[in-house]
Amino acid sequence: MQEKQAEPLLEQEFIVQGGDFIHAGEVSSSIKAILKEIGISHDVIRRAAIATYEAEMNVVCYARRAAFHLAITPDRLTVIAEDEGQGIADLERAMQEGFSTSSREIKEMGFGAGMGLPNIKKNTDELRISSVVGKGTRLEMVIFTRK
Amino acid sequence: MSKYYHSIEVETDKCTGCMQCMRACPTEAMRIREGKALILEDRCIDCGDCIRVCPARAVRSMTGSFEDLTRFKYTIAIPSPVLYSQYGMGITPNHILNGLKGLGFNEAYDVGKACEIYSAVLKEHLHSYSQNKPYISTVCLAVVRLIQINFPDLMGNLLSMEAPSAIAGAYKMAKAKILGISPQDVGAIFITPCPAKMIAVNHPIFKSDPTLDGAIAISDIYGVLFSAVRKIKSLEPLHDSGGFGVATGIPGACIAGLEIENAIAVDGVKNVINILEDVERGKITNVNYLELWACPGGCVGGPLAVDNRFLAKIKAMKLIQQMGRNLNINLAEVERMRAHLSCDVELSTYPMQPLSTDAREAIRKVKEREAILESLPRINCGACGAPNCKSFAEDVVQGRGEVTDCVFKLKEATMESLRRGLEIAQKAPLSIRKKGA
Numbered sequence: 251m252q253e254k255q256a257e258p259l260l261e262q263e264f265i266v267q268g269g270d271f272i273h274a275g276e277v278s279s280s281i282k283a284i285l286k287e288i289g290i291s292h293d294v295i296r297r298a299a300i301a302t303y304e305a306e307m308n309v310v311c312y313a314r315r316a317a318f319h320l321a322i323t324p325d326r327l328t329v330i331a332e333d334e335g336q337g338i339a340d341l342e343r344a345m346q347e348g349f350s351t352s353s354r355e356i357k358e359m360g361f362g363a364g365m366g367l368p369n370i371k372k373n374t375d376e377l378r379i380s381s382v383v384g385k386g387t388r389l390e391m392v393i394f395t396r397k
Numbered sequence: 398m399s400k401y402y403h404s405i406e407v408e409t410d411k412c413t414g415c416m417q418c419m420r421a422c423p424t425e426a427m428r429i430r431e432g433k434a435l436i437l438e439d440r441c442i443d444c445g446d447c448i449r450v451c452p453a454r455a456v457r458s459m460t461g462s463f464e465d466l467t468r469f470k471y472t473i474a475i476p477s478p479v480l481y482s483q484y485g486m487g488i489t490p491n492h493i494l495n496g497l498k499g500l501g502f503n504e505a506y507d508v509g510k511a512c513e514i515y516s517a518v519l520k521e522h523l524h525s526y527s528q529n530k531p532y533i534s535t536v537c538l539a540v541v542r543l544i545q546i547n548f549p550d551l552m553g554n555l556l557s558m559e560a561p562s563a564i565a566g567a568y569k570m571a572k573a574k575i576l577g578i579s580p581q582d583v584g585a586i587f588i589t590p591c592p593a594k595m596i597a598v599n600h601p602i603f604k605s606d607p608t609l610d611g612a613i614a615i616s617d618i619y620g621v622l623f624s625a626v627r628k629i630k631s632l633e634p635l636h637d638s639g640g641f642g643v644a645t646g647i648p649g650a651c652i653a654g655l656e657i658e659n660a661i662a663v664d665g666v667k668n669v670i671n672i673l674e675d676v677e678r679g680k681i682t683n684v685n686y687l688e689l690w691a692c693p694g695g696c697v698g699g700p701l702a703v704d705n706r707f708l709a710k711i712k713a714m715k716l717i718q719q720m721g722r723n724l725n726i727n728l729a730e731v732e733r734m735r736a737h738l739s740c741d742v743e744l745s746t747y748p749m750q751p752l753s754t755d756a757r758e759a760i761r762k763v764k765e766r767e768a769i770l771e772s773l774p775r776i777n778c779g780a781c782g783a784p785n786c787k788s789f790a791e792d793v794v795q796g797r798g799e800v801t802d803c804v805f806k807l808k809e810a811t812m813e814s815l816r817r818g819l820e821i822a823q824k825a826p827l828s829i830r831k832k833g834a
Contacts, residue, residue, distance in 0.1 A: 259760045278678050288759045289751030292550050296677065303678040322760065369679070 258321040260284075266306050268314040268335065277318050278303040281329070288322070294395050297373040298327060301391050304366045304373075305331045312336055313386065322395075326375075329391045337383040345371065402600030404443045404459045404592040409433045411455035418447035418456055419784050423666035424543070428792070429782040439747065442542035443593040444666050444691040445700030458592035458614055458701055465611040466501055469584030471576060474502035475565045476588040478509060478642040479696045480615055480622075482713040483704045488626055490716070494635035496626035500618070502586070504572075509638025511564035512645045513726045514734045520655045522556055523686055529553045531676065531684045536560060536645060538593040539691035540669055541602055548673050549746040554687075557740035559603045561645065562587055562594075566608025567737040587612040590646075590699025591692065603740040614701040639725050640717035646696030647713055652688055654722050660686035665693045752794065762794045769793055774805045 262284070264277040282299045290298075302318070309316040313335025321328045338344045347368045371377050376392035414432035426440035427447060434447070434456065447456040466472045474497040481490045494505040523532060533554045535541055544551050566585050573580040587594055589612045596602065598609045644650035649662035661684055663672045669689045675681050692698040697713055698706035752762040769790040776786070781802045783789035792798040801807045 259757060260763060275674070275678060275680070279674060282677075284763060286749060287752045287763055288756055289754065290756075292748070296550050299677055300679040303680065324756075 256323045256325075258323050260288075260320075260322040262320045264318040264320070266309045266316045266318060266331075266333075268309055268312070268316075268333075271310055274306050274310045275303055277306050281320055284320070285327070290327070290395055294327070294393055298329070298393055301370045301373040301393070302329055302331075304370045305329070305389055305391065308366050308387075308389075309333050309335070316386075325396045326392055326394045329389075331389045331391070332386065333388075334386045337385055337387055338379070338381040339383050341379055341381060402596060403436070403438055403441060404595035404599070405436065405441065405445060405447065406457055406459055407434045407436060408455045408457055411453050413453050413455070415452065416779050417450040417452060419779060419782075421446045421450040422784065423670070424547070425784050425788050427784065428797075429779075439750065440546065442539050442546060442666070442691070443596065444539040444543075445592045446666065448592065448700040459595055460589060460592060460614045460617070460701070461586070461611040462613065462617065463501070465586060465613070466584065469610070470578055470582040471572070472502045472504070472584045472586060473565070473569055473572065474498075474500075474505045474586055474588060475508055475562055475609070476505065477590050477594075477615070477646065477696060478512065479590040479646045479699060479702055479709070479713075480588050481643055481716055482646075482697055482709040483615060483619065483702065484623065484626075486712060486715065488623075489636070490720075491632055491634065491636040492626050492629065493622070495629050495632055496622050497588070498633075498635075499625035499628060500621060505635055506565050506568060506585075507636050507638050507642070508561055508565055509636070509640075509642030509720075510726075511561040511734075512642040513639060513724050514564055514731050515558070515561040515645070515738060516641050516651060516655055517724055517726050517731050518735055518738055519556070519558065519651075520657065522558065523657060531681060531687045532556050534686070534688045535603070536688070537690050537692075537696075538596045538602065539591070539666070540689040542593065542596070543666065543669065543691070544673070545602075545744075545746045546749060547670070548677060549748045551673060551676060552744055552746055554676065555744070557603060557744065559601075559608065559738050559740065560597065561642075561738075562597065563604065563608040563737045564734050567734065569608075569610075584610040586610060588615060588618055589613070590615050590696050590702040592701065593691070602744065603742065605742050608737070615699070616701045616703050619703045638720070640720035640722055641724060643713050643716045643720065644722075647710060647717075648688060648690050648695040650714075650717065652686070654717075654724075657686055659684050660688065662688040662690070662695075664690040664695055664698070666691050752791075766790045766794045769800060772800075772806070773803060778804070780804045 266277055278299050281302050282295055285295045285298060313333035316331050316333035319330045343349045344367050370391060374391045375394045378390040381387040412433045414429050416429055418434050419427040419429055423446060424440045424442055426437045428435045428437060448458060476493060480493055494507060497505040531554060535556055535558055569583050569585040570580050573583045587609050594612045598607055598612055601607045641654060644654050648664045652660040652662055663669055694706040694710060697709040751759045753759040770787055773786040781789045783792050793800055801810055
């Protein structure tokens with residue numbers, strides 16, 4: 251269940267296009283730049299940059315497009331990535347390191363090592379995933395900004 | 398935090414405010430104010446891209462001059478190996494070292510041996526270190542500055558090693574002992590292709606005390622050295638090192654020479670920023686070592702070097718071939734010199750400051766900045782004195798300018814006031830006003 255959250259101090263929306271490998275990472279960079287300007291601690295920025303980048307790569311590899319929504323409240327930052335894509339059939343297995351459904355093509359490009367979701371989990375304080383096969387996946391990544 | 402030292406300045410009487418430096422600056426550190434270039438010191442990394450493009454020669458490296466020599470009883474010239482590649486092939490490294498003596502230095506030290514020792518220690522470090530990967534080379538001080546300012550999280554990836562010139566500094570101490578004079582009376586002067594080397598003179602990053610006493614730009618010594626070389630009567634054998642010294646200034650040459658696996662060389666500040674962003678987001682997983690250079694083409698492309706960097710590189714590669722690619726070092730010497738290369742201070746960072754120390758105020762400013770940016774034409778014309786609309790919007794929220802400094806916003810404001818003026822001018826007193834007007 252979603253707990254009641256304070257009204258965000260700052261919200262921003264970004265769009266990621268599936269298959270756009272050239273621009274993958276731009277959302278991560280933009281979020282990083284904003285967090286630096288706000289004075290968020292370097293450790294939080296680093297984790298947010300890694301988690302967002304992995305989520306972007308997932309969209310680029312497996313989805314048609316996604317909206318990334320950044321919200322900053324006094325105690326946390328939340329990035330919600332909602333994609334229109336193939337969805338994840340077995341969430342439990344997808345969370346295991348090394349598990350990947352990538353095509354050989356994607357693997358040959360150096361992606362699809364099965365580290366995406368585990369890496370997101372490692373770099374966030376809370377991670378909620380819901381997915382509908384054939385429809386898409388929604389990732390909610392939360393990092394606490396106060397120790 | 399110690400004060401952040403800079404090695405580039407603008408001579409305002411020469412500056413014409415032409416904006417070339419502002420457009421070239423890779424860290425958006427330049428502004429034009431009152432018709433003159435102004436360096437935002439907390440953003441400048443001393444790369445010297447502004448020096449390269451300034452048509453008025455108003456951006457200047459704060460390197461020294463020959464007058465520096467008079468401060469010492471005994472002077473040692475330490476030429477960057479880049480100097481060896483600046484003249485025709487007929488002028489050998491030995492000619493250059495002899496020529497420097499002819500210019501009034503008591504001695505000319507060939508840094509090639511020091512580079513070999515440096516390379517041996519580097520190779521060993523790459524095998525034994527257990528810090529964050531990929532390791533990042535510290536040869537280019539502008540890159541180290543970039544990391545201190547924009548990538549403070551990657552400080553742990555920096556190999557904490559002083560440059561080969563630190564060994565030359567140690568040589569100076571030994572020389573003072575032999576001469577029986579105080580080390581303060583012996584001057585170790587680096588002949589440099591880049592302004593950032595002044596950091597090692599005035600504000601060393603890896604050492605508590607500077608190992609060099611001064612630096613003179615290659616461009617300042619080029620002509621007089623050429624004359625001095627032509628006047629040489631008999632050549633003293635001063636040069637006996639292999640090609641590693643020359644290789645330390647060429648991107649990738651050391652990686653190849655040392656056969657370092659999974660290493661890449663990247664040159665040019667923008668490219669370096671891109672690769673560091675990739676490191677930060679965890680994209681680079683299978684690279685052990687990054688050799689990063691602020692200057693396109695590495696040190697031979699330095700803003701204070703004279704010769705065309707492509708020609709200089711060809712010459713440097715020929716020199717490496719002639720001088721040999723092998724490391725001819727004596728292990729006992731490496732042991733003796735190792736300490737001079739190691740870092741003896743805690744490394745400082747100078748991270749970019751948030752828009753405000755109060756997070757809520759900073760967020761308010763981010764929103765205001767975005768709103769201002771939205772209202773701007775976003776054609777990055779630069780007339781406001783900032784390199785692009787985004788940095789202008791930031792300047793406005795930070796109180797470094799106002800919205801009407803944008804010529805398009807000024808035009809809008811003028812149109813609005815004209816429209817209102819016209820509206821008023823069209824009014825007439827009731828006595829003569831026609832119905833409906």
